Each structure stands twice: as structure tokens, then as C-alpha cells.
Amino acid sequence: MKKTISCLLVLLVAFAVFANGAQEVKSDGPIKIGSIQDLSGSASNAGQPNAWGAEYAVKVINENGGINGRMIEIYTQDCKNDVTEGLNAYHKLVDEINVCAIIGPALSNPASAWVELAGEDQVPIVGHFMDEICTTNPDNGATYEYMFLCEPSCAQQAEDLAEYAIKELGSKKFAVLYNPSNAFAKAQTDPFVKYVVAQGLEVSANETFGWADKDYSAQALKIVASGADTVFLSDYLAQMVIAYDALRDAGFTGKVVGANTMAPPFANQVKNTVYDCYFLQNYDMLNPSVGNINELVTAHMQATGTTSPQVNVGFGWDAVLVLTEAMKKAKDPTDGAELASLIAQTKDLELSGGVKITMNASHRTDTMGMYIATYDADKNMVIVGYEKVE
Amino acid sequence: MNNYQLGLIMNSCISVIGVTGVFIITSLAGMFSLGQAAYMAISAYITFVVAKMFGIPLILTAILGLAVSGLCAYIIAVPTLKLRKDYFALITMGFGEMMASIIVMLDKYTNGSIGFSRIPKVKNVFWIVVGLTVFVLFFAWALKRSRFGRMCIALKTDETAAKSFGVDTYRMKITVYVIGSVICGLAGILYGLKNRVITPDGFSWNLSAEMQIFLFFGGTNSLTGSALSAFFLKLIPETLRTVRIFGISLQEFRTVSYGLMILLVINFRPNGILGTKEFTWKGLVAFFRRLFAKKEAKK
Amino acid sequence: MTSSGLSSHQHKINMWLQLLINGICLGAVYALIAVGFAIVFSVLKFSNFAHGGMISACAFMGYFFQARFKTAPPIWVTIIVTALCGVVFALFLDMIAYKSIRKHKSPNIYYFLASLTISIIITSILNVFFSKNPLAFPMIFKTTTFSVGSLKVSKMDTMILVISVVILVALMFLINKTKIGLAMRAVAINPDTSKLMGINSSLILVMIFSIAGSLAGVSGVLLGCKYGVYPDLGQTMMVKGFIASVIGGLGSLGGAIAAAFLLGIIEMFWTFLFGSLSTPVMTFVVMLLFLFVRPQGISGKFAKEKV
Numbered sequence: 001m002k003k004t005i006s007c008l009l010v011l012l013v014a015f016a017v018f019a020n021g022a023q024e025v026k027s028d029g030p031i032k033i034g035s036i037q038d039l040s041g042s043a044s045n046a047g048q049p050n051a052w053g054a055e056y057a058v059k060v061i062n063e064n065g066g067i068n069g070r071m072i073e074i075y076t077q078d079c080k081n082d083v084t085e086g087l088n089a090y091h092k093l094v095d096e097i098n099v100c101a102i103i104g105p106a107l108s109n110p111a112s113a114w115v116e117l118a119g120e121d122q123v124p125i126v127g128h129f130m131d132e133i134c135t136t137n138p139d140n141g142a143t144y145e146y147m148f149l150c151e152p153s154c155a156q157q158a159e160d161l162a163e164y165a166i167k168e169l170g171s172k173k174f175a176v177l178y179n180p181s182n183a184f185a186k187a188q189t190d191p192f193v194k195y196v197v198a199q200g201l202e203v204s205a206n207e208t209f210g211w212a213d214k215d216y217s218a219q220a221l222k223i224v225a226s227g228a229d230t231v232f233l234s235d236y237l238a239q240m241v242i243a244y245d246a247l248r249d250a251g252f253t254g255k256v257v258g259a260n261t262m263a264p265p266f267a268n269q270v271k272n273t274v275y276d277c278y279f280l281q282n283y284d285m286l287n288p289s290v291g292n293i294n295e296l297v298t299a300h301m302q303a304t305g306t307t308s309p310q311v312n313v314g315f316g317w318d319a320v321l322v323l324t325e326a327m328k329k330a331k332d333p334t335d336g337a338e339l340a341s342l343i344a345q346t347k348d349l350e351l352s353g354g355v356k357i358t359m360n361a362s363h364r365t366d367t368m369g370m371y372i373a374t375y376d377a378d379k380n381m382v383i384v385g386y387e388k389v390e
Numbered sequence: 391m392n393n394y395q396l397g398l399i400m401n402s403c404i405s406v407i408g409v410t411g412v413f414i415i416t417s418l419a420g421m422f423s424l425g426q427a428a429y430m431a432i433s434a435y436i437t438f439v440v441a442k443m444f445g446i447p448l449i450l451t452a453i454l455g456l457a458v459s460g461l462c463a464y465i466i467a468v469p470t471l472k473l474r475k476d477y478f479a480l481i482t483m484g485f486g487e488m489m490a491s492i493i494v495m496l497d498k499y500t501n502g503s504i505g506f507s508r509i510p511k512v513k514n515v516f517w518i519v520v521g522l523t524v525f526v527l528f529f530a531w532a533l534k535r536s537r538f539g540r541m542c543i544a545l546k547t548d549e550t551a552a553k554s555f556g557v558d559t560y561r562m563k564i565t566v567y568v569i570g571s572v573i574c575g576l577a578g579i580l581y582g583l584k585n586r587v588i589t590p591d592g593f594s595w596n597l598s599a600e601m602q603i604f605l606f607f608g609g610t611n612s613l614t615g616s617a618l619s620a621f622f623l624k625l626i627p628e629t630l631r632t633v634r635i636f637g638i639s640l641q642e643f644r645t646v647s648y649g650l651m652i653l654l655v656i657n658f659r660p661n662g663i664l665g666t667k668e669f670t671w672k673g674l675v676a677f678f679r680r681l682f683a684k685k686e687a688k689k
Numbered sequence: 690m691t692s693s694g695l696s697s698h699q700h701k702i703n704m705w706l707q708l709l710i711n712g713i714c715l716g717a718v719y720a721l722i723a724v725g726f727a728i729v730f731s732v733l734k735f736s737n738f739a740h741g742g743m744i745s746a747c748a749f750m751g752y753f754f755q756a757r758f759k760t761a762p763p764i765w766v767t768i769i770v771t772a773l774c775g776v777v778f779a780l781f782l783d784m785i786a787y788k789s790i791r792k793h794k795s796p797n798i799y800y801f802l803a804s805l806t807i808s809i810i811i812t813s814i815l816n817v818f819f820s821k822n823p824l825a826f827p828m829i830f831k832t833t834t835f836s837v838g839s840l841k842v843s844k845m846d847t848m849i850l851v852i853s854v855v856i857l858v859a860l861m862f863l864i865n866k867t868k869i870g871l872a873m874r875a876v877a878i879n880p881d882t883s884k885l886m887g888i889n890s891s892l893i894l895v896m897i898f899s900i901a902g903s904l905a906g907v908s909g910v911l912l913g914c915k916y917g918v919y920p921d922l923g924q925t926m927m928v929k930g931f932i933a934s935v936i937g938g939l940g941s942l943g944g945a946i947a948a949a950f951l952l953g954i955i956e957m958f959w960t961f962l963f964g965s966l967s968t969p970v971m972t973f974v975v976m977l978l979f980l981f982v983r984p985q986g987i988s989g990k991f992a993k994e995k996v
Binding site: 011039040046077078082083084087088089091092094095098108109112115116131133138139180181182183186187210212275 | 392394395397398401487490491494497502503504505507508511515581586587588589590591592625628632641642643644645
């Protein structure tokens with residue numbers, strides 16, 4: 001009996017995988033788009049709001065009449081911040097569900113596997129994979145025709161922050177403390193160091209930690225001993241908190257600058273007094289008067305029970321906005337090639353943060369800068385600047 | 391078949407090759423390794439990084455990659471196998487951790503955690519993967535039935551007795567470990583060929599654990615059982631992408647669901663699905679005969 | 690550390706002392722984890738991979754317990770409650786995963802497998818349900834450090850050190866000086882014979898799992914207080930605990946504790962001198978060398994492997 005059941009199960013699985021073939025796309029039916037996000041895995045706290053933002057944008061667009069009368073259907077797939085899972089999700093969307101475009105994740109590792117496939121299948125991918133390798137082939141400098149980034153690239157972000165520290169904070173001697181095993185942190189730290197050195201300033205300590213490390217006090221002591229006045233931190237929130245506390249515990253009294261993972265609830269998690277920390281923000285999330293980002297993050301917090309505003313909600317929204325704007329202009333909104341050429345021409349499109357985006361030749365944007373935020377004495381996030389390096 | 395289905399079959403085949411490597415180590419010599427993903431990483435990185443640096447054809451660097459995998463396995467095995475059995479799993483696990491950090495350290499060549507991408511496209515990847523899977527399975531089958539293989543199994547069941555017959559168990563274990571690791575290395579190279587991006591995260595401790603779990607699920611001593619379970623367990627989570635129960639998508643629970651499946655097997659079929667039996671056509675025919683005979687008898 | 694009054698020599702000594710203190714505190718964290726492994730290993734002869742996942746799960750339990758109150762209860766209440774939750778949780782895991790293995794008298798390797806599976810399940814469940822709101826225990830101390838001379842010592846570290854030492858001493862006492870401990874040691878050496886001697890070995894196993902569970906509960910709360918509560922909390926620290934238990938001699942509690950402190954100190958100095966990236970390489974080489982020179986571990990005694 002058991003054997004019969006197991007045999008049946010095996011057959012069932014085989015059937016489930018291979019039975020659902022490609023579905024026909026009707027010319028007047030809904031437009032199918034995909035969304036590949038980290039719903040599970042170690043980056044799910046970024047991926048879930050990202051997916052929500054994209055789905056919410058689609059809902060709003062459909063309520064307002066869709067794309068020239070046609071509705072949009074969005075299919076969200078999980079990529080677990082893993083290359084294989086990402087490829088599975090990509091092929092599922094492109095080969096089975098027949099989507100005409102994909103909203104990409106906020107992390108670059110899975111996206112780097114699609115760069116050429118998207119060109120072969122003519123499926124534009126719009127997202128926030130901020131590493132340059134996802135939009136430009138570093139071997140020959142060619143732009144990937146079907147990959148589009150909707151925020152400043154990681155080098156731009158790092159430069160914006162470094163520029164702010166040098167100009168506004170008067171930093172003279174830097175140190176960096178980051179997790180090189182995390183692609184997100186590495187992609188930001190390398191250009192930061194490069195930029196600081198190019199400005200003729202010193203990076204007096206280049207310290208690292210790994211996933212399995214939980215105590216950064218040796219690194220912090222070394223940074224303090226190196227005499228740096230500003231430390232750049234980069235990793236996910238939990239590690240940022242440990243790093244900040246380690247630095248302050250070791251007696252570091254200078255400035256701490258860092259990635260956007262220092263956004264709330266960072267200030268409530270660190271155990272030392274929060275002072276002199278400046279970090280990147282894509283949006284002025286708490287300000288209801290710029291764009292609709294405040295409305296988005298509030299809606300997300302209410303809908304999902306998340307306790308702090310999530311920047312990724314805006315990412316999902318923005319990517320859908322850039323894509324659908326091109327769809328509205330397209331003769332055939334399901335034609336990937338036409339869409340890609342239209343997305344490449346995106347000009348002065350206002351995104352959720354109130355800033356306008358214009359795609360440049362490398363399918364990135366030069367028109368967007370980064371906000372610099374800090375915490376006030378009551379641990380509230382305050383935007384103190386907007387920086388854009390030319 | 392479309393690219394999605396081909397991709398899934400390739401994933402499953404790569405998983406079968408990896409698990410076969412683990413099968414040889416665990417089933418023939420009774421060693422429990424938790425660092426096999428490290429050999430996948432070594433082979434894959436050497437193959438693709440060296441090929442790109444010096445412009446050497448992939449087939450040559452692949453051989454180099456496999457050789458280095460084997461060498462590393464040898465270096466690890468020589469001191470470790472002198473110790474108690476229990477240490478083996480933990481040391482191989484430490485080895486895996488070390489490899490991950492070495493890849494990050496050598497970021498000048500490997501591009502660190504950002505991943506080594508732009509692996510050149512190879513024609514007929516699908517047939518290469520399937521062909522090598524068949525070859526590896528055949529090899530493992532032949533190895534298991536060879537004199538060497540039978541000696542290994544004898545050693546596993548009773549090491550003292552094997553020693554008393556003058557079998558050099560130490561050297562035998564080293565050989566088995568090297569062979570198994572080279573096969574895992576092959577899986578790593580195919581992983582790179584298929585995905586065209588390799589990242590240190592892709593060869594993490596979880597992958598080693600997953601291969602070991604697949605092996606036990608099918609039955610430690612059954613090559614066909616473990617190969618089948620490697621194939622289908624890789625596939626099943628993927629099918630859950632579209633399944634919804636009570637309006638909740640099971641997509642996020644892919645990993646959880648196969649974990650629960652394994653717990654069920656541990657509780658109800660502690661020796662794995664096939665135990666020590668091999669899956670054969672003859673056995674299948676006999677099984678169906680018995681099945682129908684029972685039904686008739688019931689009538 | 691720019692105190693101008695000190696000479697550079699004094700300054701250096703201060704730095705080394707500071708590193709030593711930090712290393713000892715880190716060692717206390719490792720020791721707590723390593724003992725959790727070692728105690729299960731000593732009796733059941735398998736490395737409990739689920740321990741890391743259990744620590745994460747307990748950290749969440751502890752957090753949600755104290756979050757139920759308007760003003761957070763004192764930390765020791767949270768620790769005790771979580772330790773009890775840990776016991777219940779460990780027994781539950783024993784029921785769903787390990788019991789049938791014992792019943793079928795399957796080889797130890799199946800314990801490995803079951804614990805691996807449990808660890809994967811726990812981490813992925815936590816990731817799906819609890820990753821959207823990163824959590825942190827409320828602050829226990831107003832200021833984070835206190836000064837001893839020119840050295841700065843973290844209050845949190847000191848608390849962890851004190852609690853770990855108390856628990857470890859109590860545990861060593863339980864195992865080496867009480868009748869229950871004797872029974873545990875007897876089962877560790879030979880479960881079948883001890884059965885014949887009238888020891889209820891299944892009761893002992895339950896006790897072992899309870900101790901491991903309560904240790905996971907304590908470490909969960911302490912780690913959560915120090916590093917924040919998130920799904921990968923315990924899992925990522927697991928490797929360190931394993932390495933400590935290997936160097937200490939598998940299954941030897943005293944050895945594991947000594948090795949954990951040693952590991953914490955070595956790691957601290959190595960990271961200071963050569964950076965953290967090469968630390969895993971260093972620990973691996975140290976582990977191999979140590980095993981090569983002294984295969985029986987620091988303590989030098991363990992229950993002999995059965996043929």
C-alpha cells in the first residue's frame with residue numbers, strides 16, 4: 001500500500017512539473033508581468049516588502065484603468081537570493097507563464113545570472129539590482145540591452161555618501177568595517193574606498209567580518225587605534241547594530257556613516273547612544289509632501305503589520321512605474337523588444353520619492369541622488385541632506 | 391520541452407551527480423561528510439577562473455579543477471581518517487567554511503561574494519549534463535559491484551574483521567573519499583556551466599547538508615534509491631511554486647516542506663525510501679505482479 | 690585611546706589586555722553553545738546540528754515572552770522562562786525526530802540527519818514568519834561599559850560571562866557530583882550495560898535533551914540581548930561551537946569549555962593582527978593540528994568508540 005502511494009506521488013510530481021505547458025497570450029487579454037523577489041531566505045526582510053510594493057503598484061494601476069484599458073497580472077516568484085532559484089523563477093516566468101517583462105529583486109546575485117538570458121528571450125528586467133555588473137558587461141563595457149536599474153548604482157550611492165562625509169561632515173581620515181561575504185556590502189564598500197582615496201584622503205583601516213562572526217571588538221579597537229575620524233559600515237541591519245555598538249564600546253567618538261540598512265529600527269536596537277551617524281536613504285520616507293512614498297510605506301505597514309517603514313516598498317512601486325510607463329507608450333505592450341527600447345528612453349518620470357528618473361546609455365540613472373539621514377536625540381530619523389555627485 | 395523544464399531536469403541531474411559522490415563516500419566507506427559542496431566550489435572556481443585568466447579551453451581546465459578537488463580531498467583525508475569517525479563530519483564541515491572564506495579572500499580572481507559571472511555559454515549543455523549523469527551513475531554502479539566496492543562494504547560493516555583479513559582500511563577510505571569528492575567536483579562544474587554564475591553562497595554548508603539528506607531519504611545503501619530521491623527531492627520544492635493551500639502560497643515554504651517530508655520518512659521508514667534495496671526493472675515488474683496478485687486474492 | 694599620559698609601551702599593554710578581556714567574554718558565549726553540543730554528544734554520540742536553530746527559536750520565544758509585559762520583566766525571569774520553553778521545545782523535537790530513531794535502533798548517522806533537517810526547518814520557518822520585523826531585547830543597562838583602570842569592559846559581556854560561568858559550574862557539579870550525573874556518565878559509556886544496572890536510560894536521555902534545551906534557552910536570550918533577535922542568530926554561531934567541541938574532545942564538557950575560551954581569545958588576537966577574513970582558515974588549521982597532536986582533545990578522556 002505504502003509503495004503504491006509513493007509510486008503515485010512520484011507520478012503526480014512528474015505530471016505537475018511537465019503537464020502545464022506554455023499558455024497562449026491573447027492580444028486583448030491581461031498583460032502578464034513577473035516579479036522575482038526574495039520571499040524566503042536570508043534577505044526576505046527586504047524581498048517581501050519589495051514584492052508587496054510591486055503588487056500594490058499593479059493593483060493601483062489596474063484600478064485606474066490599467067494600460068490603455070488592459071489589465072496587468074503580476075506573478076511573484078521567490079528567488080531566495082540564490083542563483084539557481086533565481087534561474088528557476090526566471091524560466092518559470094518566461095517559458096511557462098509567458099510574461100513580457102520582469103520586476104527584478106533588490107539584490108544583485110540572482111540578477112547577474114539573467115543578464116544575457118534577458119537579451120536572448122527579449123524580456124526587459126527592471127529592478128534595483130544596484131551592482132553595475134547587472135547592467136554593464138565589465139569585460140567590454142557594453143550595456144545589457146534588457147536590464148534596467150531604477151536607483152543610483154552602488155558606486156553612485158557610495159560616492160554620494162563619501163562626498164557628503166568629506167564636504168559636510170569634514171571627515172579627514174576614514175575607516176571601513178564591512179562584511180565582504182555579503183555581496184551587498186562589498187559592492188558598496190569597494191567604490192567608497194576608491195572614491196575616498198581618489199579625493200586624496202586616507203583610509204586608515206580596512207576591517208572586515210564574516211557571517212559567523214558575532215564580535216567585532218578586535219576590529220573596532222584597531223579602527224580606534226588607527227585614528228580614523230569617520231567609519232563606514234556596510235551589511236544587513238543585525239550586523240550594523242553589532243558593529244555600531246562595538247565601535248562605541250571601544251571608545252570611538254567620531255562619525256559613523258553607512259548603508260541604508262541603518263534606517264529604523266537601527267536606532268532602537270543599538271545599545272549605545274545614537275549620535276553622529278549618517279546613512280543613505282533612497283527616499284524621504286517620513287515626509288508626506290514629496291511624492292507618494294510616505295503613503296506607500298504607511299499602507300504597507302498597515303497591511304502587513306510591519307513596524308517600521310520599509311524602503312523596498314518604494315523599490316517595487318518604482319520599478320512597476322518605469323515599466324508601465326513604457327507599456328503605455330508601446331504599440332504592443334507585450335512586445336519585450338519594443339518595451340526595452342521605450343524603457344531605455346525613460347525621461348523625467350517622477351518616481352514615488354518625488355525625484356525624476358532619466359535612463360542613461362548604461363541603463364542606469366544619473367538624475368537621482370541619495371538622501372542623507374541621521375537620528376535626532378529622540379531616535380527619530382531626520383533627513384539632513386540630498387547628495388548627488390556629478 | 392521548454393527551457394524551464396530543461397533547467398529543472400539539469401538541476402536534478404546535477405543534484406544526482408553530487409549525491410552519487412556523497413553516496414560513494416557514505417555508502418561504500420561509511421563516512422559522513424558535510425563539506426562536499428566545498429569540492430563543488432573548488433572545481434567550479436578553478437575551471438572557470440583559470441579558463442578566463444589564461445584563455446584555456448574549458449575541457450582542460452575542468453580536468454585541472456577535478457584534479458585539484460581530488461588533491462584537496464586527499465590532503466584532508468590523510469590526517470582526518472586517522473581520527474575517530476565522529477570527527478569526520480565536523481572537520482569536513484569546517485573545511486567547507488574555510489573554502490567559502492578563501493573564495494571571498496581571493497576576490498581579485500574570484501570576484502568574491504559578488505560572484506564569478508559571465509561564464510561562457512556552452513552548446514548542448516543539457517546533453518552534456520544528462521550524459522555525464524548517466525556516466526557517473528554507471529560508474530558508481532560498477533564501483534559498487536567491483537571487487538574494490540565489495541571490499542569497501544565489507545570494511546564498513548565490520549572494520550575489525552576487514553583489518554584482520556589484511557585489508558588496508560585506511561588507504562581504502564582515502565581512495566573512496568577522493569573518488570567521491572572528484573564526482574562532487576564534477577557536479578560543481580556542471581552547476582557553473584548551467585547557471586553561468588558561481589557565488590560562494592551557492593556552495594554553502596546548506597548544499598552539503600542537502601546532499602547528505604537526499605542520500606538518506608532514498609536509502610543510504612541504495613544507489614538507485616538515492617539517485618531517485620536526489621532527482622525528485624530537487625524537483626518537488628520547485629513544483630510548490632504554484633501550489634496554494636487555503637489561499638496561502640506554498641512558495642515560501644518550499645524548504646520547510648521538504649524538511650517535513652524527511653521527518654516523516656525518518657519516523658516511518660527509518661532506512662530511507664528504498665532502504666538497502668536497489669530499484670530494478672525486474673523488481674518493478676515483480677512488485678506490480680505482487681500488487682495485482684494481492685488484489686485478485688482479495689477478490 | 691589617545692590618553693596622552695600613557696607611554697606607547699603602556700598603551701600597547703593596555704591594548705593587549707583589552708583584547709584578552711574581550712576574548713574571554715567571547716569565549717564565554719562560545720562555551721555556552723559548545724556545552725550544549727557536548728552534552729548531547731557525550732551521551733547520544735552525535736553532533737546536534739539542531740542546537741543552532743533551537744537557540745534562534747528560543748531567542749524569539751524569550752523576546753515574545755518579555756514583550757507581553759508593559760514593562761519588561763527582569764532579565765533573569767526571561768532567562769528562566771525561556772529555559773523552560775527550551776526544555777519543552779527540545780522534548781518536542783525529540784518526540785518528532787529522534788524517538789523513532791531510538792525505537793528502530795538505527796545507526797547514529799540518522800541522528801545527524803534528523804538534526805540537520807530540524808535545523809533547516811527551524812531556520813526557514815523563522816525566516817518566513819519573523820524576518821519582516823527585526824527585534825531587539827530592551828536595554829538592560831543604561832550605559833554599555835564600565836572602566837577598570839584604563840580598560841573598558843562591556844557590561845553585557847560581563848553579565849554573559851557571569852551567567853555562563855554559573856551555569857557551567859552548576860552543570861559540571863550536576864554531572865560529576867550527583868547521582869543523576871553518575872547515571873548520565875554510565876549511559877554515556879554504555880547504555881545497554883547501564884540498563885542492566887537498573888538505570889532508566891530513556892529517562893536519562895530525556896534529561897539530557899532537557900539540559901540541552903534549557904542551555905539553548907539561556908544562550909538564546911543572552912545572544913538575543915547582545916546581538917539582536919533574528920532567524921540566523923544561532924545557526925551562524927553553530928560552527929564556532931562545533932570547533933570548540935572538537936578541539937575540546939568530542940563529548941567532554943570540561944574540554945569544550947576550555948577550548949571555547951581558548952578559541953575566543955585566539956580569534957580575538959588573530960582578527961586584530963591579521964583581519965577576520967583569514968580567521969576561518971586559521972581555526973580550521975588549528976583544529977586539524979590540534980587533532981593531529983592530541984587526538985583525544987584537551988581533556989584527554991572520552992568514552993571509547995564502540996567497535
